[in-house]
Amino acid sequence: MPTDSQQQHRGRGYGNRGRRGSDRRGGPARNQPQKQQEPQNRGDQVSVEGLMRDIRSRIGGREGPSLSEQEAQRLAARCLESILDVRSINPALMEQLRKSVVGDRSAQANKRRMEPPYQFDDKALYNSHRGWMRAIRRLLNPVLKLFLNPDPIVQALQAQSALNLEVARRETKRDQRQAEWNALHYEILQRLVIEVSSVSVEARAVGPLVESLGAKVDFNERRVQSIEGLQHQSEVSALPPPPASSQSVRPAQDRPTAATGSDAGSVGPDGTRRRRRRRRGRRSSGPEVTPSDSTVLNADPQAPGDPEKSADGQAVKPQGISAGDASDGASNRTRTAGGPSSLNPATDTEPVAVPTAETHGETLLVESPVKAVLAETVPPEPIEALVEAPVGKPLEAVTPAPVNVAAETPVETAGNVPVKIQTEAPVEVQAPPATASPVPPPRPMEPGRDEQ
Amino acid sequence: MKLGIVVQRYGADVSGGAELHARQVAEHLARHAEVKVLTTCARDYITWRNEFPAGEDSVHGVAVERFPVSRERSPREFGRRSEVVFRRPHSIDAELAWLESEGPVSPKLLARLAGAGAEFDYLILFSVRYHHAYHGARAVPGRAVLVPTAERDPSVGLGIFGPVFRGVRAIMYNSPEERALVRSVSGNQGTPGRVVGVGVELDRAADPERFRQRFGIDRPFVLYVGRIDENKGCRELFDHFRTYAASTDRCPLLVLIGTPVMDIPHDPNIRHLGHVSDQDKFDALSATSVLVMPSYYESLSMVVLEAWAARRPVLVNADCDVLLGQCLRSNGGLYYRDTAEFCGALDLLLGQTEVAAALGQKGRDYCERHYAWPAVETQYMDMFTQLDADRAPAAMEPLPGWLARRRRSQPPARDVVDAAPAGPVLEREVTHR
Numbered sequence: 025m026p027t028d029s030q031q032q033h034r035g036r037g038y039g040n041r042g043r044r045g046s047d048r049r050g051g052p053a054r055n056q057p058q059k060q061q062e063p064q065n066r067g068d069q070v071s072v073e074g075l076m077r078d079i080r081s082r083i084g085g086r087e088g089p090s091l092s093e094q095e096a097q098r099l100a101a102r103c104l105e106s107i108l109d110v111r112s113i114n115p116a117l118m119e120q121l122r123k124s125v126v127g128d129r130s131a132q133a134n135k136r137r138m139e140p141p142y143q144f145d146d147k148a149l150y151n152s153h154r155g156w157m158r159a160i161r162r163l164l165n166p167v168l169k170l171f172l173n174p175d176p177i178v179q180a181l182q183a184q185s186a187l188n189l190e191v192a193r194r195e196t197k198r199d200q201r202q203a204e205w206n207a208l209h210y211e212i213l214q215r216l217v218i219e220v221s222s223v224s225v226e227a228r229a230v231g232p233l234v235e236s237l238g239a240k241v242d243f244n245e246r247r248v249q250s251i252e253g254l255q256h257q258s259e260v261s262a263l264p265p266p267p268a269s270s271q272s273v274r275p276a277q278d279r280p281t282a283a284t285g286s287d288a289g290s291v292g293p294d295g296t297r298r299r300r301r302r303r304r305g306r307r308s309s310g311p312e313v314t315p316s317d318s319t320v321l322n323a324d325p326q327a328p329g330d331p332e333k334s335a336d337g338q339a340v341k342p343q344g345i346s347a348g349d350a351s352d353g354a355s356n357r358t359r360t361a362g363g364p365s366s367l368n369p370a371t372d373t374e375p376v377a378v379p380t381a382e383t384h385g386e387t388l389l390v391e392s393p394v395k396a397v398l399a400e401t402v403p404p405e406p407i408e409a410l411v412e413a414p415v416g417k418p419l420e421a422v423t424p425a426p427v428n429v430a431a432e433t434p435v436e437t438a439g440n441v442p443v444k445i446q447t448e449a450p451v452e453v454q455a456p457p458a459t460a461s462p463v464p465p466p467r468p469m470e471p472g473r474d475e476q
Numbered sequence: 477m478k479l480g481i482v483v484q485r486y487g488a489d490v491s492g493g494a495e496l497h498a499r500q501v502a503e504h505l506a507r508h509a510e511v512k513v514l515t516t517c518a519r520d521y522i523t524w525r526n527e528f529p530a531g532e533d534s535v536h537g538v539a540v541e542r543f544p545v546s547r548e549r550s551p552r553e554f555g556r557r558s559e560v561v562f563r564r565p566h567s568i569d570a571e572l573a574w575l576e577s578e579g580p581v582s583p584k585l586l587a588r589l590a591g592a593g594a595e596f597d598y599l600i601l602f603s604v605r606y607h608h609a610y611h612g613a614r615a616v617p618g619r620a621v622l623v624p625t626a627e628r629d630p631s632v633g634l635g636i637f638g639p640v641f642r643g644v645r646a647i648m649y650n651s652p653e654e655r656a657l658v659r660s661v662s663g664n665q666g667t668p669g670r671v672v673g674v675g676v677e678l679d680r681a682a683d684p685e686r687f688r689q690r691f692g693i694d695r696p697f698v699l700y701v702g703r704i705d706e707n708k709g710c711r712e713l714f715d716h717f718r719t720y721a722a723s724t725d726r727c728p729l730l731v732l733i734g735t736p737v738m739d740i741p742h743d744p745n746i747r748h749l750g751h752v753s754d755q756d757k758f759d760a761l762s763a764t765s766v767l768v769m770p771s772y773y774e775s776l777s778m779v780v781l782e783a784w785a786a787r788r789p790v791l792v793n794a795d796c797d798v799l800l801g802q803c804l805r806s807n808g809g810l811y812y813r814d815t816a817e818f819c820g821a822l823d824l825l826l827g828q829t830e831v832a833a834a835l836g837q838k839g840r841d842y843c844e845r846h847y848a849w850p851a852v853e854t855q856y857m858d859m860f861t862q863l864d865a866d867r868a869p870a871a872m873e874p875l876p877g878w879l880a881r882r883r884r885s886q887p888p889a890r891d892v893v894d895a896a897p898a899g900p901v902l903e904r905e906v907t908h909r
Binding site for chain 2: 070071072073075076078079082083
């Protein structure tokens with residue numbers, strides 16, 4: 025409802041919006057605050073209606089907006105209707121319920137108005153509002169009894185009167201009970217709908233909070249990973265240079281690590297204790313591979329939900345693909361932590377399987393930045409040496425092409441161990457020049473300043 | 477010019493709005509014409525018991541002729557008949573029976589009126605709802621000038637009064653609201669009529685200090701003057717006032733002047749003075765801060781006019797159209813519909829003395845324009861002059877025949893009045909002609 029000032033504003037034409045008075049361009053009065061309108065109730069300007077308006081506005085200010093019962097009912101009904109979902113709840117049902125409540129109340133009022141019920145006594149037959157008529161009837165009553173006996177009629181009517189009374193009483197009680205039930209049902213339903221509505225609103229408010237917390241968890245994961253990568257890089261640089269490439273592609277079964285069922289997650293091949301990383305719950309259903317100090321990333325034997333884990337936490341079977349497994353054509357696929365479903369398209373640091381000299385054909389999951397991880401894990405020899413060119417095809421024709429890891433293009437290492445690179449986004453692995461100079465060490469990610 | 481004033485009771489000590497109105501009109505018109513008052517011997521308006529001696533008398537220099545009442549009023553019978561005619565469909569005969577039970581029935585007075593012939597130029601009949609006024613107007617319709625003093629009560633809707641409103645020579649109304657009501661229920665637009673009311677003494681000497689000293693009142697007070705009766709809204713007045721007293725630390729006194737017909741609550745802030753002299757009343761009016769008038773039904777509140785004459789603001793019940801209209805037209809008082817408005821209005825009138833004084837002055841101005849005695853006398857005399865110039869109308873509509881009078885053809889009088897337009901007449905300056 026527009027206010028008075030709005031109405032006045034609307035009433036003015038477009039061309040009349042500016043002030044036309046003497047103070048149009050400003051003046052002494054322009055910057056003065058407008059005086060509050062004085063009530064026109066001083067001296068000769070007294071106005072009873074103005075005074076009463078003031079009094080009523082003061083009363084209204086003290087008491088707040090007062091709603092009549094009808095207004096409150098209308099507001100309550102409107103609230104309920106706006107909350108109800110008409111697709112799932114029949115609106116006619118609510119209307120019927122509401123009508124029944126209102127109807128029962130009015131019926132109650134009618135019943136109350138109808139009381140006292142019809143009554144009949146033995147003098148009712150001869151009653152009249154005229155006294156003389158009553159007297160004549162009384163006088164002629166013996167004459168009437170000569171013709172008929174009115175006593176049975178009187179008794180029957182008296183009995184009927186008593187029955188009427190009893191029936192009316194019973195019906196009133198039944199209606200009252202029904203009205204109470206209806207009112208109770210209506211009240212319960214209304215409260216229920218309001219509760220459901222408030223819960224849904226609350227759930228809607230909680231949604232963004234969950235997403236925000238998820239983003240924080242992702243961030244923390246990436247941060248932990250980058251720190252681990254930094255530590256790994258420093259340790260790798262401290263190690264003596266790796267042996268010949270033939271050693272680096274040694275079959276996995278020669279190694280006493282994950283393929284032999286040792287605790288890959290606890291002690292590395294060099295005897296150092298491996299660091300475990302707790303992954304997010306949704307990724308913890310499968311084995312987890314993290315870069316370790318020896319760059320061998322094995323499945324996390326303590327991943328929850330691992331059916332092949334013993335009670336004491338020892339990995340019964342390694343989750344990574346061993347060299348023996350790799351010969352199996354059916355399993356000639358890269359397993360990633362948590363399986364394909366664990367890949368989160370929202371994150372840009374998804375694990376990438378990278379063949380290294382020490383993985384022995386296992387699929388490695390390395391999180392981005394890919395180049396940084398590759399720089400750590402790629403052996404000194406150029407990557408071209410690891411990539412087996414198709415027969416009859418020059419190497420150059422293969423290596424420059426981008427490796428679409430999402431398509432799970434099989435890439436075989438020089439040791440005939442199939443290694444796959446798997447990631448969601450296509451990752452271009454730039455083939456180094458033929459001189460195969462060592463990849464420069466990546467710039468470590470600053471803690472607290474990652475992709476965000 | 478010879479004028480007869482016919483009223484149900486008359487006397488210097490007879491209280492009551494219509495009776496006082498008649499006495500004041502008689503005394504002031506006596507300056508312009510020869511006036512004789514024709515009345516009954518009754519003093520009590522409930523029983524109409526004959527208390528004054530029948531025959532000639534004189535009150536304040538005005539000749540009075542009293543006639544005995546033939547039967548006293550039975551409140552029980554009157555109540556029963558009122559129930560019939562006000563709430564149920566009924567016959568003309570039932571209405572006439574109601575009028576008989578209402579009284580005062582004085583066959584000798586009616587015979588005197590019928591036999592007066594050319595003794596009086598005009599007979600001014602007060603209070604149409606009483607037996608003497610109805611039958612007097614029927615007896616001498618060509619000379620009857622009616623002062624109906626009609627309130628918005630169901631009796632105005634009775635069918636027997638329609639021919640009277642349409643058949644008298646003229647009607648002197650007390651307020652525009654009364655005129656609107658009578659015209660609505662009777663359709664008497666052709667009958668000459670004026671809104672005259674009653675005059676007030678504007679320059680009556682009054683001493684507020686005398687009143688304070690005499691009654692030992694040393695703080696501001698609110699005044700009520702009139703019969704202390706539930707029908708006058710006094711119960712609501714007490715409730716509202718006690719609520720206000722509980723909500724403020726500058727509670728005034730409520731001073732009551734008049735005869736109580738209900739219990740007055742025992743409250744240190746309420747003081748009842750009983751019946752006081754006119755001088756004390758005017759002293760009280762000049763000493764009070766506010767005059768309060770809680771009545772629901774008024775045709776004209778004389779005490780409100782007297783308060784305005786004393787330059788005092790009033791606080792009236794807004795459910796009474798006449799009082800509300802008076803306040804709105806005069807700007808001389810505030811009104812209330814509930815406790816909150818009563819408290820707010822009273823707080824303003826007591827707290828803002830300049831506003832209260834301005835309201836009182838407005839009321840005074842309004843009285844000077846419309847209710848000064850010279851203006852009222854002029855209105856009456858102008859009306860008589862106008863009637864002299866006009867031709868007398870045909871005889872009043874006769875009563876229906878014997879059978880028609882007994883047919884239940886009349887609707888409940890309350891329904892008739894309820895259907896009439898309500899509310900104050902809002903023109904600032906009502907044409908009093």
